[in-house]
Amino acid sequence: QTEAAAAPTVAVGVCLLKGEKVLLGRRCCSLGYFTFSLPGGHLELGESFEECAARELKEETGLDIDKKRMEFLTATTNKLLLEGGKPCQYASVCMRAVMEHGDGEPQNVEPELCDGWDWYEWDNLPKPLFRPLHNAVRAGFNPFHA
Ligand code: 8DG
Ligand code: MG
Ligand code: MG
Numbered sequence: 200q201t202e203a204a205a206a207p208t209v210a211v212g213v214c215l216l217k218g219e220k221v222l223l224g225r226r227c228c229s230l231g232y233f234t235f236s237l238p239g240g241h242l243e244l245g246e247s248f249e250e251c252a253a254r255e256l257k258e259e260t261g262l263d264i265d266k267k268r269m270e271f272l273t274a275t276t277n278k279l280l281l282e283g284g285k286p287c288q289y290a291s292v293c294m295r296a297v298m299e300h301g302d303g304e305p306q307n308v309e310p311e312l313c314d315g316w317d318w319y320e321w322d323n324l325p326k327p328l329f330r331p332l333h334n335a336v337r338a339g340f341n342p343f344h345a
Contacts, residue, residue, distance in 0.1 A: 207277075207288035211251045212239035212331065214272070214342035215264070215305075217298040220318035221342060222260070222305060226329060228312045230282070235319075236329035242292075252294035260305035260316055270295045272345045274335060291331055295342050 214237060215222040223235040240255040242248070249266040256262050272293040279288045305316040319325055321343055328336060 207290055209242035210239060210289050210291045210331070211242055211248055211255060212237040212291060212293050213252045213256050213269070214293060214295045215256065215260075215262070215298060216295065216342060217318055219343075220320055222316055223319050223325065224259070224307070224316045225314040225325075226312065227314050231329045234327045234329040235325045235332070237293075237332060238316075248292050248294060252296070256296075259309055259313065261308050262302060262305055264296050264302065268296045272342065274340045274342075274345060276331070276334070278331075278334075289331070293335070293340075293342070293345075295345065 221237075223237060226232060226234055226236050238256050238259045240251070240258070242251045243254075246254070247266070248271055249269040252269040253264055253266040256264055272295050274293045275291060277288070277290045279286060281287070307313055307315045321341060324336065327333070
């Protein structure tokens with residue numbers, strides 16, 4: 200986000216499920232450095248949540264999942280926090296898609312931002328989790344039963 204980020208931002212996280220597992224990647228950018236995060240990013244002007252989820256997934260993993268396969272989950276949050284001393288507000292939306300035969304494997308398209316993608320069981324998530332995901336898990340969120 201730019202200098203004058205006075206307005207709230209909308210963030211979209213994507214729970215990509217494969218069997219009993221969910222896709223996470225370890226971040227290697229400054230925000231949430233070394234934590235495991237869902238693919239995701241910021242909603243762009245004019246985008247639907249489904250379009251944003253499909254675009255971010257494609258940009259970050261190379262996977263082509265049609266926006267029609269993106270399901271809206273009701274696990275939304277709206278948080279005011281400090282980022283580098285500045286107040287930032289994130290409204291976060293969570294989307295879900297289920298991997299199908301022929302979808303291929305995720306690639307690490309943005310190696311400057313992510314160490315790599317892997318599949319993890321929800322009951323055995325890696326640590327530390329990216330803050331928004333950590334908070335959701337602590338609040339009882341589970342994309343397999345949402
Ligand atoms: P973009 O420029 O591609 O739009 O964004 P990005 O570079 O992919 O951004 P990001 O840091 O991955 O995510 C954007 C913001 O969204 C980040 O500041 C934190 C917030 N965020 C949530 N929930 C989630 C989530 O589940 N996954 C991700 N990746 N970000 C999330 O509030
Ligand atoms: Mg992105
Ligand atoms: Mg991202």
